[in-house]
Amino acid sequence: MQILKAQDMGMCFGVRDALAKTQTISNPVQVTIFGQLVHNPVVNRRLAARGFGMVDERSRDRLPDSTHVLVTAHGISEKMRSALLAAGKELVDTTCPLVKKAHAAAHRLQEKGCHVIVIGTPGHVEVNGIVEDLNSFTIVESPATVQTYPFTKLGILCQTTTPSTVAAAVRAKVAKLNPQAHIQFIDTVCQPTKDRQTALEELLNQVQAMVVVGGQNSNNTRRLVDRCHQRGIPAWHVQCAAELQQQWFEGVQVVGLTAGTSTLPETIDAVYHALSTIARSPVAQPLVPSPAHRWRKRNQSSVTGSVRRHRAGTTLPANRIT
Numbered sequence: 624m625q626i627l628k629a630q631d632m633g634m635c636f637g638v639r640d641a642l643a644k645t646q647t648i649s650n651p652v653q654v655t656i657f658g659q660l661v662h663n664p665v666v667n668r669r670l671a672a673r674g675f676g677m678v679d680e681r682s683r684d685r686l687p688d689s690t691h692v693l694v695t696a697h698g699i700s701e702k703m704r705s706a707l708l709a710a711g712k713e714l715v716d717t718t719c720p721l722v723k724k725a726h727a728a729a730h731r732l733q734e735k736g737c738h739v740i741v742i743g744t745p746g747h748v749e750v751n752g753i754v755e756d757l758n759s760f761t762i763v764e765s766p767a768t769v770q771t772y773p774f775t776k777l778g779i780l781c782q783t784t785t786p787s788t789v790a791a792a793v794r795a796k797v798a799k800l801n802p803q804a805h806i807q808f809i810d811t812v813c814q815p816t817k818d819r820q821t822a823l824e825e826l827l828n829q830v831q832a833m834v835v836v837g838g839q840n841s842n843n844t845r846r847l848v849d850r851c852h853q854r855g856i857p858a859w860h861v862q863c864a865a866e867l868q869q870q871w872f873e874g875v876q877v878v879g880l881t882a883g884t885s886t887l888p889e890t891i892d893a894v895y896h897a898l899s900t901i902a903r904s905p906v907a908q909p910l911v912p913s914p915a916h917r918w919r920k921r922n923q924s925s926v927t928g929s930v931r932r933h934r935a936g937t938t939l940p941a942n943r944i945t
């Protein structure tokens with residue numbers, strides 16, 4: 624079995640910088656991370672082991688007890704920031720600059736009198752941080768949920784990890800269903816997300832199956848998995864090398880490897896090495912010509928432990944996504 628790596632994959636600069644900032648904190652027990660620093664269980668376990676306090680993302684309406692509060696790369700609303708500062712908290716801000724750009728775009732659209740449509744995942748912390756400052760907004764996850772809106776000015780922006788194809792399709796559907804409205808679109812999908820999506824598209828032309836590495840609650844990772852299935856390529860979503868199962872690759876001749884933006888390089892390396900071991904095993908050696916179609920068929924509906932295969936068009940539960 625041949626293993627092809629995506630040209631662009633894994634940790635983005637926003638996550639890297641947020642992690643680097645935690646390294647500069649000399650007394651982690653005095654700091655509460657306001658949510659998950661990144662949607663990666665390996666990283667979060669390490670931070671907890673260093674002594675950082677953590678607040679569940681769904682409990683951010685309660686202010687932490689500690690004086691120092693670390694704002695995650697996903698950002699927070701100005702309302703939330705003001706509440707924390709008013710309560711005397713000192714903020715360690717690791718908000719990604721590209722998330723800040725999305726916030727600024729939302730404010731600009733609101734100032735122009737637009738009803739703001741945020742293309743993204745309802746309940747996601749980044750999306751919450753954006754819409755909490757808006758008076759008039761709708762969150763749209765896919766073209767299927769676009770409606771006719773009773774406004775003459777519509778402004779559209781994206782959660783930073785939205786696939787560009789989804790953003791384009793939503794934008795077109797909004798225009799189609801709202802001919803009465805003046806529509807302004809601001810593309811706030813971040814460049815690292817675009818780069819990983821582009822690299823995945825290229826890889827999907829060359830492989831029979833994919834392994835996608837990242838947190839199960841990582842939105843951008845799950846979007847990569849979804850894209851594989853939309854293109855008809857089976858994909859395994861794993862968080863670490865230990866989750867790989869040899870039998871998944873029976874008869875696969877070429878497998879692709881990619882990873883979400885919060886995946887550590889060492890985790891990707893470990894998955895690659897585990898795949899290499901599987902590639903040398905008899906299981907991965909094709910017994911008859913072109914067995915991949917049978918492999919795909921057999922694996923179309925399997926679910927194994929915490930390793931989920933997502934089918935095209937899956938709607939992700941709001942509390943499980945990043």
Ligand code: SF4
Nearest residue numbers: 635637719721783813
């Ligand atoms: S995925 Fe994009 S927006 Fe999110 S932290 Fe990385 S660079 Fe920033």
